[in-house]
Amino acid sequence: MPLPQLNVYRHDRKTRTLITLAGEIDLETVPLMHAALERCLRDGVRTIDVDLASVTFCDCSGLNAFIEAFLTSTTAGRTLRLHYPPPLLTRMVDLTGCDFVLMGLPAVPGPAPLQAPHSSVLDPLPMTRSETVHRLGPAVSDGVL
Template sequence: MPLPQLHVSRHDRTTGALLTLSGEIDLATVPRVYAALAACLRDGVHGIDVDLTAVTFCDVSGLHAFLTASWLGADAGTVLRLRHAPPAMARVIEMTGSGFLLDEEHAVRSVSPRVPTVVCRAVTAPTRGSRGR
């Protein structure tokens, strides 16, 4: 079975950088995404546009890379925007509360640009002999 392929290209512009990704983003290929985003942050790029037009698959590791770059760049005033996300990918991004990464033109719906708060509650099943204490 062939390994997934991902091609990453960077085009610097006066207003920032455009990263064009094509192929699959998963555990095997996400290091390339991290490297490209880290290079932009290291170079002081203030606007990173990521063109996802040719991305055929993106798992949670790809979303994590985009969120990490967004959070790391926020202190330096860097804005990361995902452009032309395939509809299924855009929907997952929205469902996870990460819609602030999408450019307004391609967002499924508007989402406030804040990190979602997740509250977890431990639930224990009653054991035999316990009375729901």
């Protein structure tokens, strides 16, 4: 069985983290994404920014995982923000009325994030030598890291 097609990159900056997802978010890859978001909360991260510009597909299991992560982080007094959601995810959010997950951030359909890398939607996280950069994934078929 082939490995799920999702890569998760984590860039830490004190109590703020940028999670960059690349590939497909579906039933097979959601456990990897969910584990990365949970790990951020366990590590005491206060703000989690999730860059979805390189996500090529996201199904309803991905939306459910984002809703759960949003509710968990909000309950814990933390912030989870999704940036540059793919058009299919934006459409699902509109259809289900779960726009609170995007926290009012504008969707950037198609390749716009590549054309406007200095968008004010996602504040850059300056990196220093003392910061941690993790590369997680791809996951094995049962979702274990």
